[in-house]
Amino acid sequence: MTNDHEKKAKNNSGNKAQFKIIQGGLSNHAREVTFDQLKSYLQPILSEKIHINFLIGSGSSLPAIPIMGTTFSDYKKSHKNDGEFNNILKLYYEKCSNEADLNNIELFLSWLANRVNGLSQSELGTEQKIKDELTKTLIDSITKGYLKEIKKTNRGTKDESTNSPDSTTTNYELFIRRTAKLRESTSSQFDTVNLFTTNYDLFLENALDGLDYAYTDGFRAKLHPEFNITEYSRRPVDVAHRFRNRWSPVSPFFRVYKLHGSINWIEVDDKIEKKSNIKEVGESVVIAPTTSKYADSQGAPYSDLFRELSVQLLNPNSLLVVNGFGFGDEHINELIIQALGRSDFALLAFVKEDEVGVTRFMEKVRGNTKVTFITNGKENDKANYFSTLVELLAFEDPFEVHKNSEDPASDK
CATH class of the missing domain: 3.40.50.1220 (TPP-binding domain)
Structure with missing residues (x-):
């Protein structure tokens, strides 16, 4: 067989x-x-x-954990009615040199950090708030993704997804x-x-x-x-x-x-x-x-x-x-x-x-x-x-048997 x-x-x-x-x-x-x-x-x-x-x-x-660009896209969607955020985002878009930069969370946070460093204490409010909130959102997405995956593949359960490729x-x-x-x-x-x-x-x-x-x-x-x-x-x-x-x-x-x-x-x-x-x-x-x-x-x-x-x-x-x-x-x-x-x-x-x-x-x-x-x-x-x-890296191992086999490169 x-x-x-x-x-x-x-x-x-x-x-x-x-x-x-x-x-x-x-x-x-x-x-x-x-x-x-x-x-x-x-x-x-x-x-x-x-x-x-x-x-x-x-x-x-x-x-299990989305790439940072996906997290940034989700954050923007959840703040589409936030006027202060959209004003900041518009300023960032004006600085972007190419389309790939529009959804680059690292460049956006770096741009925000530079603005924060150049603003007076009384002007910090919006930029600092967005920077802190987006950073926290990123860390939370990693934490939640990890915990969800671990719960799903907990060895104490009979969840077949544990062995899914x-x-x-x-x-x-x-x-x-x-x-x-x-x-x-x-x-x-x-x-x-x-x-x-x-x-x-x-x-x-x-x-x-x-x-x-x-x-x-x-x-x-x-x-x-x-x-x-x-x-x-x-x-x-x-x-x-x-x-x-x-x-x-x-x-x-x-x-x-x-x-x-x-x-x-x-x-x-x-x-x-x-x-x-x-x-x-x-x-x-x-x-x-x-x-x-x-x-x-x-x-x-x-x-x-x-x-x-x-x-x-x-x-x-x-x-x-x-x-x-x-x-x-x-x-x-x-x-x-x-x-x-x-x-x-x-x-x-x-x-x-x-x-x-x-x-x-x-x-x-x-x-x-x-x-x-x-x-x-x-x-x-x-x-x-x-x-x-x-x-x-695979080698012949009788203990490595997966129930739901697909092309191994079908998913990351």
Whole structure:
């Protein structure tokens, strides 16, 4: 009997060129490949004795959490009769240089922030109110989307959507499981996987908890977990399976770096604490999506987290795999470009090449053969989907049986 994963493989195999591999940025060496060819290309790379880093962006948490542009559109619709807001929006539209900017929440919040900085205290009212309200709306949409998805896929229920291929929770769990499998044959020097993310949600931590993999997120195990950057230099050992009185580190091991903060972080007496119940959090500690992200990241704990990103990317024999990130954060882009100055660093990015941020970054790294972009071929428009990466990592596993199988790249 053919199982669902065999059907998926069949759907993805064949002679149709679904993906395009581009080396060195725009207008450089490119070739179209099938799903199976791309899988055969990717998995050996991720099994090598190298340091593995992932950069996970907001696109990876679809469909549970809407993209920021969708949140901005919904906010505008809900305020269509708000005269003060529409007056501000009209001023913003007059400043937009192209149509794509009209629904760009980051540019709008940045524009608002600049106006707030240039206004007197008596003039602040409307701009500051809209900026604060829209930022809160964005964080709330992420929190609500995460909680709704977790409730829907709660392991204590019999909800079949838990195993649906369009479940964000399922995608993250399969990503962790399959990455761990690819790294299990490497030595303890290379079996740590660094998971950098610009997302505020908790899907990575939820997947690691659910699969019971050892990991650190930078917080010390205390009654009130407190962030301390030194936690990333610690690693648990396997006491039960020591051999000849030698301690063996727990393998594989994951490090989670929340570069822009998290919905379950709060500030208490100038310290960052983590709450287990995000319903009680209130004001989350996050970097708002504005062009001032670089300046905002200079304070603790963000400066420490970005320093860790730089350090890990400059590790000898390192690979960075990017998914769901549109290269819109110049601070991160510069750290990647800096790492590309090394001969033993490589970048592998799953992208939609016609996105503005992606196009600009591809232009910057043009000609660098250590950069590989995976984008859409003639028969596919979902190369940048997280579910596509997850399926490319798949291996034969009798425990991975989904009841509602579709083309794995049918949903993000």
